[in-house]
Amino acid sequence: MADDPPARRRLPGLMATTSSPRTTSVRRSTAEQLAPVLRAHADIQDVCAPVVDVAAAHRRIAGGQVAYEALGVVRSCGDLSAQFARVLESFEVAGLVSNADRVALLDGDVDVDDLVCGWFRGDRAPSAARRRIARMGAIVIGNAVVRAATARVGTSSRWASWSRVICPACGGAPDIALIERGQRFLVCSCCDAQWRSPHSGCLGCDAVDSPTGIARIGNPALGYDLMMCNSCGRFLKERPRRGLGSLLVERTITAELDVAAEQRGLRI
Ligand SMILES: [Zn+2]
Ligand SMILES: [Zn+2]
Structure with missing residues (x-):
């Protein structure tokens, strides 16, 4: 269940990028x-x-x-x-x-x-x-x-038992989820802290992948899934943890996903 009012923030992607097959x-x-x-x-x-x-x-x-x-x-x-x-x-x-x-x-x-x-x-x-x-x-x-x-x-061990959706350090909203060995970790859109996700579905309402819950659109060129919740209007970008680069770069190459989601009226 949603336990925190999500902060609405423009994400720190620096420019629009063009897609590449690689x-x-x-x-x-x-x-x-x-x-x-x-x-x-x-x-x-x-x-x-x-x-x-x-x-x-x-x-x-x-x-x-x-x-x-x-x-x-x-x-x-x-x-x-x-x-x-x-x-x-x-x-x-x-x-x-x-x-x-x-x-x-x-x-x-x-x-x-x-x-x-x-x-x-x-x-x-x-x-x-x-x-x-x-x-x-x-x-x-x-x-x-x-x-x-x-x-x-x-380090993240300091907030190992954190069970909220907002960032344990600064209170920011997560914009990226990372999957590693079946576990899901959230990344703070403000301070880049990572913590274990309390939900496997939508962070706002706990909806799961389904036609009426979360719509998941894969973007193989970028290596991300864009997850959009039809129930509560939140979105999240999800990818494997392995191979993650600088978050400034990650947010820049995925800025087009943020724009697509925000144009549908969604928020992180
Ligand atoms: Zn934070
Ligand atoms: Zn939701």
């Missing part, structure tokens, strides 16, 4: 293109220093509460404008933004903190192209910051 070639070429962004993402995780009360986080998880409050953790990192400049630079090198747009965004009135917090709150993505780039940059920063915060809380 999963590995899509993954490899996307990872190559995003290499500058992945470096910036890793650097931000190294330097952002989010403040997490680790002992309190462990007590909260043991009591069934999420480890930390994501917005407070983001704010504990202070001014994020240097990180924003770093990410925009990586976007330009990766060919995701023009030099003119990058300069305009740096000279403009972008409130990075507000954009990052807006992503956590589930604000809708802006429609203007330049604002969308700013939002993409904020997602890379936000994901790096909460990844670093979750790493401080511990």
